[in-house]
Amino acid sequence: MSISGDEPIRREIGLRPTTNTRHLPVEASRWLKRDELIMRGQFETSPQSPETEWVPSVRSRDQWPDGDRVLNDPALDEVLRREGWVRLPGIQLDSDSCARLRGFFLDRFPADRTGFHNDFFLPDLTFRREASKVMHEEMGGMERTWMSGFTPFLYTYLAKFSGDRSTLEEHRDWMYVDELSGDRSYIIYVALDDATDSNGMVRVVPRSHLLPGGPCGTKAIWPWLRFRDELRARSVAVPLKAGEAAIWDNRLIHMSFDNNSATPRLAVGMWCHRSGGSLVHFARTESGYLQFDVDEQFFLEETPALLYSRNPSRPVTRNFECQLDGIEEEALRGLLDGTTQTPPVEMLHDLVDEIETATDE
Numbered sequence: 001m002s003i004s005g006d007e008p009i010r011r012e013i014g015l016r017p018t019t020n021t022r023h024l025p026v027e028a029s030r031w032l033k034r035d036e037l038i039m040r041g042q043f044e045t046s047p048q049s050p051e052t053e054w055v056p057s058v059r060s061r062d063q064w065p066d067g068d069r070v071l072n073d074p075a076l077d078e079v080l081r082r083e084g085w086v087r088l089p090g091i092q093l094d095s096d097s098c099a100r101l102r103g104f105f106l107d108r109f110p111a112d113r114t115g116f117h118n119d120f121f122l123p124d125l126t127f128r129r130e131a132s133k134v135m136h137e138e139m140g141g142m143e144r145t146w147m148s149g150f151t152p153f154l155y156t157y158l159a160k161f162s163g164d165r166s167t168l169e170e171h172r173d174w175m176y177v178d179e180l181s182g183d184r185s186y187i188i189y190v191a192l193d194d195a196t197d198s199n200g201m202v203r204v205v206p207r208s209h210l211l212p213g214g215p216c217g218t219k220a221i222w223p224w225l226r227f228r229d230e231l232r233a234r235s236v237a238v239p240l241k242a243g244e245a246a247i248w249d250n251r252l253i254h255m256s257f258d259n260n261s262a263t264p265r266l267a268v269g270m271w272c273h274r275s276g277g278s279l280v281h282f283a284r285t286e287s288g289y290l291q292f293d294v295d296e297q298f299f300l301e302e303t304p305a306l307l308y309s310r311n312p313s314r315p316v317t318r319n320f321e322c323q324l325d326g327i328e329e330e331a332l333r334g335l336l337d338g339t340t341q342t343p344p345v346e347m348l349h350d351l352v353d354e355i356e357t358a359t360d361e
């Protein structure tokens, strides 16, 4: 599938916008307008509401068996907590494993070999299932080596083909877990090729995982992304040799520019959440946000394009509105510099149950 006509989806996932919107469904066109206004800071993201209440965190530091430790190594854990990302020491996948993973992808990848690809977006379930299996065989267990009580829920290839349309603009990923209640998820990102400046290595914005805000998911874009120049100026490069890895908090803003080399630049990602924790998906509707209770299958079978066109047939566990205050460039600087105290993400104005359910059953 090509998603080149699905402008809002491209924007949501950080792909460079195109000017071609003729394939957009009516609903998507409406959201494009809204998203454009949000990006320009002209959309009122705090709809008037009769009542506002503070919702306290439902998770405390002590709820998980190891407190809220993420990495087994205390020094690395500290860096991950403070900066939102950390490079794992040494080689994580040997050259045979890298060669097998590269070989599988280059032999079997069924879609257009241009631009940036994350197989999360592919509707070809056969490829996705087989690719997941191969990645699990090669990477499975890495989470136990490095992480404290985390389980993978998704594996994907991340491929940057050669050419000038492979930029992945600054973005943060969806909320795969209920971040609003204090839960967190992480990606272990392993390079299969040396990732350098010339082939579009990943760049991350340190401390951006501490930015507060509402849900991220279908039609729900992180409002801090409108400060593109500031984010790009603060981004740091993550060069990796083949087989090396970095881990980052899924709240972290990241990006990668064009692959100007002659060959594809491949990586694999393993997304992890707390063992025994829940998985969720958030979607923006015209009247608020819906929170869906989902599982690993959801991330294997759904695509952003499908979710854009209809709600998933999964239980809605919450229906709410969030008030997003103080999304200003000065606030961004203060939060990223650490000179402003970051309000806990869960301290949102939350209007649970005030909004009529907009699910298309």
Ligand SMILES: O=C(O)CCC(=O)C(=O)O
Pocket (backbone or CB within 6 Å): 118, 158, 159, 160, 168, 173, 200, 201, 202, 254, 255, 256, 267
């Ligand atoms: O491999 C890359 O260039 C970045 C991947 C990424 O940021 C993503 O898929 O969200």
